[in-house]
Amino acid sequence: MTTATPTPSPGQHQPLAERLRPHTLGAVVGQQHVLGPGMPLRLAFESGRPHSCILWGPPGVGKTTIARLMADAFDAQFISISAVLGGVKDIRAAVECAEAARDGLMQQRTIVFVDEVHRFNKSQQDAFLPHVESGLFTFIGATTENPSFEVNSALLSRATVYVLQPLSAQDLQQIVALAQAQHALPAIEDAAVERLVAYADGDARRLLNTLETLAMAAAGQRLAEITDAWLLKVLGERLRRYDKGGEQFYDTISALHKSVRGSDPDAALYWLVRMLDGGADPRYMARRLVRMATEDVGLADPRALRLALDASEVYERLGSPEGELALAECVLYLAVAPKSNAVYEAYKAARAWVERDGTRPVPMHLRNAPTALLKTLGAGRGYRYAHDEQDGFAAGERYLPEDMPEPGFYLPVERGLEIRIAQKLRELRARNAAAGGAGAGGLDAGGALA
Numbered sequence: 001m002t003t004a005t006p007t008p009s010p011g012q013h014q015p016l017a018e019r020l021r022p023h024t025l026g027a028v029v030g031q032q033h034v035l036g037p038g039m040p041l042r043l044a045f046e047s048g049r050p051h052s053c054i055l056w057g058p059p060g061v062g063k064t065t066i067a068r069l070m071a072d073a074f075d076a077q078f079i080s081i082s083a084v085l086g087g088v089k090d091i092r093a094a095v096e097c098a099e100a101a102r103d104g105l106m107q108q109r110t111i112v113f114v115d116e117v118h119r120f121n122k123s124q125q126d127a128f129l130p131h132v133e134s135g136l137f138t139f140i141g142a143t144t145e146n147p148s149f150e151v152n153s154a155l156l157s158r159a160t161v162y163v164l165q166p167l168s169a170q171d172l173q174q175i176v177a178l179a180q181a182q183h184a185l186p187a188i189e190d191a192a193v194e195r196l197v198a199y200a201d202g203d204a205r206r207l208l209n210t211l212e213t214l215a216m217a218a219a220g221q222r223l224a225e226i227t228d229a230w231l232l233k234v235l236g237e238r239l240r241r242y243d244k245g246g247e248q249f250y251d252t253i254s255a256l257h258k259s260v261r262g263s264d265p266d267a268a269l270y271w272l273v274r275m276l277d278g279g280a281d282p283r284y285m286a287r288r289l290v291r292m293a294t295e296d297v298g299l300a301d302p303r304a305l306r307l308a309l310d311a312s313e314v315y316e317r318l319g320s321p322e323g324e325l326a327l328a329e330c331v332l333y334l335a336v337a338p339k340s341n342a343v344y345e346a347y348k349a350a351r352a353w354v355e356r357d358g359t360r361p362v363p364m365h366l367r368n369a370p371t372a373l374l375k376t377l378g379a380g381r382g383y384r385y386a387h388d389e390q391d392g393f394a395a396g397e398r399y400l401p402e403d404m405p406e407p408g409f410y411l412p413v414e415r416g417l418e419i420r421i422a423q424k425l426r427e428l429r430a431r432n433a434a435a436g437g438a439g440a441g442g443l444d445a446g447g448a449l450a
Contacts, residue, residue, distance in 0.1 A: 016184050016215075017208040020175065021065055025073070029178075029204070030171040031062055034162050041066070041162055050074045050111065052132050052139040054147050054156070057164030058283070060203030063142035066164075067113040070140065076109035077101045079137075083119035091127045098137040110137040117141035118150035125152045132158050145316060166202025173197055175204055176211065185215040191228035198249070199235070201281055210235075252278075253288060256331075261296045265335040272331045282324055286312035289330050300340035300416030307333050338416025346410040353407055360401035393428060396435030 022028045025035060025045055034041040044051060050070060055063040064080075071078035079094045098110035112128070114120070132139045132155070139159060143150060147161055167175075176193055179185055188196075200207035217234055218226055256271035275285060290308040297304040311330035315323035369380035384394040400406070412418035412425065 015209075016179060016212040017205055019182065019184070020178055020208060022069065023072070025069055028062060028065065028069070029174050030167040031066070031164055033165065035066075040160075044160075045070065045073050048074070050076065050109065050138040052159040054117070054141040054143060054151060054159045054161045055164055056143050056145075056147050056161055058144055058166055058202065060200075060205035060207075061164045061167060062204065063164060064113070064115065067111065067140045067142065070138075071111045071113075074109055074111070074138075076111045076138070078111050078113065080113045080115065083114055083116045083124075088124055088127055091124065095131055095136065098131070102136065111140060112137045113140045113142070115142050116144070118143045118145040118147070122152055125155050129154055129158070146313075167200075167204055168202070169197050172200050172202070172204065172207055175207060179208070179211050185211055186218050186223060186225055188226040189228050192226050192231045195228060195231055201284070249280075257288070257292060257296075260292050260331065260334045261339065263335055263339065265332045268331045268335040269328060272328060276324055276327075282315050282320060282327060283312075285327055286315055289327065289334065292334050295344045296339055296341060297334060297337045298340045298343035298418075299421060300338040300342075300413065300418045302417065304334055304337050338418075340413045340415055340418050342410060342412050342418060349407070349409045353409070360404055363398070363402055366399065393431065395428075395431040 025042065028035055031041075033039060036042060041053075044053075050073075055066060057063060067080075068078060070076075077097065079097055081090050081094060094110075094112050098112065101108040101110050114128075117125070128139055131137055139155075141147075141151065141155075141159065147156055151159075173193060176188070176196065180188070196207060196210060199210065214226055214231070214234060218230075223230065252271060252275055256268060256275065259267035259271055272285065276282060286308070289311060290305070293304040293308040308330050311326040314326035317323065318326070364378045365380065365382040367374070367379040369375045375381070384397050386392055386394045386397075389395070412422040414422065
């Protein structure tokens with residue numbers, strides 16, 4: 001389905017989401033990692049030259065808004081195609097409109113925005129290629145799915161991918177304030193705002209639709225203020241069971257995490273199902289499982305991280321309820337896997353060291369030497385290529401800054417694969433000591449854990 005930018009007639013009611021849609025780049029809430037000063041998408045706007053791109057992110061984070069702002073910034077005709085409802089016929093119609101705009105008296109540019117582009121099949125996506133290459137129009141695709149899997153490689157290679165993030169609690173609170181400034185809803189308790197923000201879960205559209213529903217209900221009951229108690233009553237039993245913004249939510253996710261860490265598969269599965277049954281976003285649960293795999297299993301069983309990522313991908317492909325089984329499989333695996341927080345502790349120790357330490361120069365033998373001048377200055381001189389050494393290990397070589405002591409960040413535990421990792425590090429440390437060189441991996445000269 002192809003549509004132009006809608007223009008409401010006088011007196012026509014506009015949804016709150018449309019009324020609060022930003023009209024300038026500076027008014028966009030969130031996504032400052034790509035839209036802030038000096039950031040990539042902001043620079044693209046300021047360049048004056050539109051380029052094809054794919055906006056990848058969850059629902060309600062501003063994909064359509066950014067596409068419309070890009071059309072405004074470049075004074076371009078904006079054509080929107082829904083990949084859910086449209087097809088090749090709509091693509092042809094967009095091509096004809098773009099040709100008419102290019103060949104008309106005003107010679108206007110065209111931006112073709114394809115919402116849910118991953119819904120188009122290969123042949124439909126291929127239909128855009130010749131027109132993107134010729135410059136007839138600028139292509140902008142929006143998707144909630146990983147474009148690496150869902151967008152043709154030929155189209156993907158011609159578009160820059162921008163990853164958009166769920167809106168933060170502060171972003172959503174700002175949207176509530178904007179709605180109040182527009183007199184779109186009555187006064188609202190701080191506790192109610194916190195609950196609404198948690199309920200929206202980073203989705204501005206969900207927040208705005210909920211605010212509009214609440215405003216109409218409050219007006220019908222002539223309420224001067226939206227209270228937290230009234231909000232719970234209006235949003236229903238589901239929100240009461242799953243107090244996403246309150247203590248119950250954080251207690252439950254804590255119980256899940258500690259059950260996995262404590263290697264109790266039944267308890268871990270129970271808390272996972274409790275959260276899913278209470279309305280937790282399975283995508284959020286998948287992210288938590290990835291965190292558990294890195295924090296509590298780590299290198300004791302590196303397969304755990306891969307399984308957590310696979311479970312997340314399976315859920316994205318299958319959705320609920322089928323995809324939830326992959327999350328259950330993952331949580332059981334994490335619970336029974338050998339545990340190690342050595343990676344977590346090593347990372348924290350390294351961050352603490354860097355924060356309090358000065359900026360030490362890179363040793364000359366480790367520096368890059370892409371030019372003759374740098375080689376003349378000594379960059380890379382004396383570096384020993386490990387693959388050419390016995391067993392692929394340059395015994396005695398030092399990789400830390402010259403005056404930096406051995407920090408011993410990584411201390412593998414005697415569980416799972418880290419038993420073998422610790423043995424390997426002891427062997428390498430002994431070889432370093434025999435060669436009269438530096439230590440490795442937090443092991444002392446005798447090969448014991450430091």
